[in-house]
Amino acid sequence: MYQEKLKIDWTTVGLWLFLALFGWVNIYAATYNGDQAGVFDMATFHGKQLLWIAAAALVALVVMFTEPRFFSNGAYIIYALVLALLVVTLFIATVSHGGKSWIDLGFFRLQPSEFAKFATALALAKFMSGIDVEWRQAHTKVVALLLIAVPAALVFLQHDTGSALVFLAFVFPLFREGLSGAILVTGVAAIALFVLALLVNKYILIGALVLLAAAYLFVWLNKRTTRDWLRAGAVLVCCVAFVFSVDFVFNHVLEAHQSERINVLLGKSEDLQGAGYNVHQSKIAIGSGGFFGKGFLRGTVTKADFVPEQHTDFIFCTVGEEWGWLGSSILVAAYVWLLVRLVNMAERQRSRFARFYGYSVASVLFIHLFVNVGMVLGLVPVIGIPLPFFSYGGSSMLAFTILLFIFIRQDASKNQLL
Amino acid sequence: MSDRYSDRSRVVKLVFxxxxxxxxxxxxxLQLFDPKYRQLADQQALRNVTQYPARGFIYDRKGRLLVHNEAVYDLMVIPRMVKDLDTAYFCQSLGITRDDFDQRMQKARKYSPYSASIFMKQISKEEYAKFENKMFRFKGFYISQRTLRIYDRPIAAQVLGYVGEVDQGDLDRDPYYKQGDYIGKSGLEKSYEEVLRGVKGKRVMHVDVHNREIGPYAGGVYxxxxxxxxNLYTSIDADLQQYAEELMANxxxxxxxLEPSTGEVLAMVSAPCYDPNLLVGRIRGENYKKLNADIAKPMLNRALMGQYPPGSIFKVAQSMVALDLGVITPGSGFVCDKSLVGCHNHPSAQSVQEAIKMSCxxxxxxVYRRVxxxxxxxxxxxxxxxxxxxWREYMxxxxxxxxxxxxxxxxxxxKGNIPDTAYYNRWYGKERWAFSTIYSNSIGQGEVTVVPIQMANLAAIVANRGYYITPHVVRFYGPDSLRREEYNERHxxxxxxxxxxxxxxxxxxVVHVAGGTARRARVDGLDVCGKTGTAENYGNDxxxxICFAPKNDPKIAMAVYVENAQGGGGTWAAPIAGLLVEKYLNGEVxxxxxxxxxxxxxxxxxLPLTRRVKKKKK
Structure with a gap:
């Protein structure tokens, strides 16, 4: 088969390799117990992770040798298969960590929700790259929303709220394709209002909102039309309704542990033994690292099992403790570098499919980074999702690698495509 | 490929x-500007285990052990680490009540929920043995080993002193000490604290979330x-000390x-005595209160802290001063004129030697008038x-x-009191007093007071024929046999x-010749030299x-003081001294x-005696 020479973006591949290997080093440190077994011991976390990295590299190689058309043409099929897998999971899942998201294959516990991300990204990219698809059309919005909502709902049903939230990532590629910026602003405003509603007396908050609306009408605007009055009034009513709904959501929609985690984050409760324990410990671990860190294998907090889940969701603690501010900042910088590079790569794609997919990859990785590191640093409520390429775990390592390398493959032969 | 929304890539990148x-x-x-986390990390992941050194032993002059140590165990608690405790079972194992438990926990929690404090002090070896195999059930508790003093021969309590927990003053003065450490509180334990205490060791242990020790932190470099x-090697003769305490019982x-040639203290007894074992361990607090409240003041070392009129023993010193000044000669004789000052019946003394014998x-x-x-x-x-x-300069x-x-x-x-001119000027006014005002000093009464160690020292000076070595209890200490030179000075x-x-x-x-006042101090075969005294006081005299023996090349000089005894120096103090000399020089009585x-x-x-003014013997 004729194959034009591929223009592989080695920087991205290099960043992937750096994150995977640095992650492995930290998994080794996080689970180190003094009398360490060999590096290749498959009974240990680091041994298994080495296997996952090798497997992921192999899968990446396979992806690189696959025709890029395979992914665009097969997007819906892959999407359908993964959805089916998610449904199956609901019935045959092994319960673990309070979630039902694992299928036990004997040698490997598959987490299908990890794979739902790239499948959704493919399907959505495929749909959005349709010849006559415009975001302005109402049916486009409905279909796009359904493509995202169905897998998200299935994941949510597995009690994996964190992974379900990741589907919010598709706001970014859609934004790039024409989704109103007002949606983003509204989203941020809603979060702010939610936090304020929890922290400030509701009536004071409503008073402030009324004042704000009045200021908009009488100070900001020179002339007030009926339309302005209606718009301001509608926004105000929505806001007030939202504020009053916060309590209800907080007490009845969210599960008790989720409400408590939010309370801890906002400093309303300091339950260092319970809900606040993880974050308190992770802050101790990171904060004790100082500028240069305590050095490889020298961490005292992470070594002593004070931080739970330290090789998976809280792996960043080990970086903070042993590599200090310097190492942590380099890691954050590496992620941001990767994200920005992915956006730049997406912009240079000649097909809308590849561009949309590239944005999806960057956004999914971004949400993971934001939630995971934000949680560990005590900026985001505790939501258990892995740090891409870094946390221990076969499913996530394979799924993220596939997610990334499909795009690298698209990028490598972008000039062949229309 | 660019389109109308291309610019939005910048917004996305900006967000990232x-x-x-x-x-x-x-x-x-977190890492650079807030030191809190570093401290918290060390607090919870590192446990500083202090390793207490064994305190030095104390020996007597013949190498017999006076003070040594026994292991005890402190039960430590880190309140935050206490989990799933079966409190009833725990209390039963320790033999404490629930209220007691709550109080102790409260106290520990108040000190710090994160760091270790003592839950129960000084559990004996036997109690610990019963408790040890249950320890694994009590998360958050661990054992720290300490040593306590133990005295096989319960003697010389006031000289040896006792060890107690450091107080705030100790903590402020010396950063070596930490809350809960022990320090010498009195006696040798205090004056040789730096020698006896050794140096504390430290182990920094890395502990995990379950409070299990994982291993030494950083490979043990800290x-x-x-x-x-x-060890202290004292000059105390344990047999003599014990015998003296027995004789001073009741x-x-x-x-x-003292040993005159060296200034070494052979025995130092302050009666009533107490068993030094009373001030060790958990019983100390209660016993201390009792001893402290005792009006006979058993904790007071009378040998150093008692202050008495010297009585007639002072005459020895008086005659030496007068002879040296040349105001009398060895052959000076004075009539026993009872109109000057009261006396017992005896022939007039024809020489200094006779005067001392008769204590005229x-x-x-x-003599004092001439001085x-x-x-x-x-x-x-x-x-x-x-x-x-x-005169005062001589004294x-x-x-x-x-x-x-x-x-x-x-x-x-x-210090005792040897009055100076300022002293009398204060009382009587400048140039308003003369010999006739202060003559009582001549026979060791009046304003003169002395401390028993000074009396023994006077005996040593006569034994040495004119000098003394600073008295000291410790001959040498440590593996290199060091000694404190300032306590070996010759004066x-x-x-x-x-x-x-x-x-x-x-x-x-005085002891050997007919007409001497201390015939009861005589020991066959030993030439004991002595001088009695009867110090007037409120209550009985x-x-x-004081005595020394043998007369030539003396080996022992001594002062014996019996408070408020019925009868003079010859009645009680002299015979006790005689027995002690016999014990020391002959080995047995x-x-x-x-x-x-x-x-x-x-x-x-x-006791208690109330002060009553006694008419002076005229």
Missing amino acids: IVVGVLFVGRLAM DTLPVEGW KRGCVVA NPYFYQ IQQGKYKSIYKDSQYGLTV LRFGFGQKLPIDLPMNGVQ ETGIKREYFDIAAAGMYD HSVF KRKDVEKMYREAEPCQK
Whole structure:
């Protein structure tokens, strides 16, 4: 088969390799117990992770040798298969960590929700790259929303709220394709209002909102039309309704542990033994690292099992403790570098499919980074999702690698495509 | 490929970068600008285990062990680590009540929920053995080993002193000590604290979330080994000390025995004595209260802290001063004129030697008058001032009127009183007093007071014929046999040796010649030289005796003081001294009947005594 020479973006591949290997080093440190077994011991976390990295590299190689058309043409099929897998999971899942998201294959516990991300990204990219698809059309919005909502709902049903939230990532590629910026602003405003509603007396908050609306009408605007009055009034009513709904959501929609985690984050409760324990410990671990860190294998907090889940969701603690501010900042910088590079790569794609997919990859990785590191640093409520390429775990390592390398493959032969 | 929304890529990238910067800033906040987390990390992941060194042992002069150690165990708790505790079972294992448990936990929690504090002090080896195999059920508790003092021979309590927990003053003074450490509180334990305590060791253990020790932190580079305390080799003769304490049983008073040639303390007894084992371990607090409240003051070391009129023993010093000044000669005789000062019936003394033997009050009245009024000035007032100043200088050279240095804690040690001119000027006005005002000093009454160690030292000066070595209890210490030179200094009185020969001869006669006042101190085959004293006081007179033996090349010099005893120096103090000399020089006492009699006697008036003014003997 004729194959034009591929223009592989080695920087991205290099960043992937750096994150995977640095992650492995930290998994080794996080689970180190003094009398360490060999590096290749498959009974240990680091041994298994080495296997996952090798497997992921192999899968990446396979992806690189696959025709890029395979992914665009097969997007819906892959999407359908993964959805089916998610449904199956609901019935045959092994319960673990309070979630039902694992299928036990004997040698490997598959987490299908990890794979739902790239499948959704493919399907959505495929749909959005349709010849006559415009975001302005109402049916486009409905279909796009359904493509995202169905897998998200299935994941949510597995009690994996964190992974379900990741589907919010598709706001970014859609934004790039024409989704109103007002949606983003509204989203941020809603979060702010939610936090304020929890922290400030509701009536004071409503008073402030009324004042704000009045200021908009009488100070900001020179002339007030009926339309302005209606718009301001509608926004105000929505806001007030939202504020009053916060309590209800907080007490009845969210599960008790989720409400408590939010309370801890906002400093309303300091339950260092319970809900606040993880974050308190992770802050101790990171904060004790100082500028240069305590050095490889020298961490005292992470070594002593004070931080739970330290090789998976809280792996960043080990970086903070042993590599200090310097190492942590380099890691954050590496992620941001990767994200920005992915956006730049997406912009240079000649097909809308590849561009949309590239944005999806960057956004999914971004949400993971934001939630995971934000949680560990005590900026985001505790939501258990892995740090891409870094946390221990076969499913996530394979799924993220596939997610990334499909795009690298698209990028490598972008000039062949229309 | 660009389109109308291409610019939105910048917004997306901006969001990514802003979040990245936010994270780096937050990391800086946690890692660079807030030291709290570093401290918290060390607090919870590291456990500083102090390793207490064994305190040095204390030996007597023949290498017999006086003080050594026994292991005890402190039960430590880290309140935050206590989990799933079966409190009832725990209390039952320790033998404490639930209320007690709550109180102790409360106290520990108040100190710090994160760091270790003592839950229960000084669990004995036996109790610990019962408790040890249950420890795994009590998360958050662990055992720290300590040592306690133990005394196989319960003697010399006031000299050895006791060890107690550091107080705030100790903590402020010396950063070496931490809350809960032990420190010498009195006696040798205090004065040789730095020698005895050793150096604490430290182990920094890395503990995990379950409070299990994972291993030494950083491979043990921060660990230090404890250095054992050094031993003290004292000059105390345990047999003599014990015998003296037995003889002083049922009495109040003290015995100080010195080796004249070295200044070493052979025995130092302050009666009533107490068992030093009472002030060890968990029973200490209660016993301390009891001993402290006892009106007979068993914790007071009377040998250093008692202050008494010297009585007639002072006459020995008086005669030496007068002879050296040349105001009398060895052959001076004075009539026993009872109109001057009261006396017992005896022939008039024809020499200094006879005067000492007879302890003639009028004789020493005359002697002291010549010392005080030497005729240098016409005015008897000025003359007396001059005389008193000269006399006082002599007395200071005898070690009187000042804290006689000794290697024991000096706080509370008395100076005694050798009045100076300022003293009398204050009382009577300048040039308003003369010999006739202060003549009581001549026979060791009046304003003169001395401390028992000074009396023993006087005996040592006569034994040495004119000098003394600073008294000390410790001969040497540590593996290199160090000694504190300041306690081995030789002090000269500057008075001729031949005069002291006269004093020694007089003191020999006191014990051996008919008409001597201390015949009861005689020991067959030993030439004991002594001088009795009867110190007037409120209550009965104190019975005083100083002596040394043998007369030539003396091995022991001693002062014995029996408070408020019925009878003079010859009645109680002298025979006790005789028994002690016999014990020390002969190794055993043959006169069992005498021994029994004085051991069982209870001559001292019952306390409390109220002051009543006694008419001075005229």
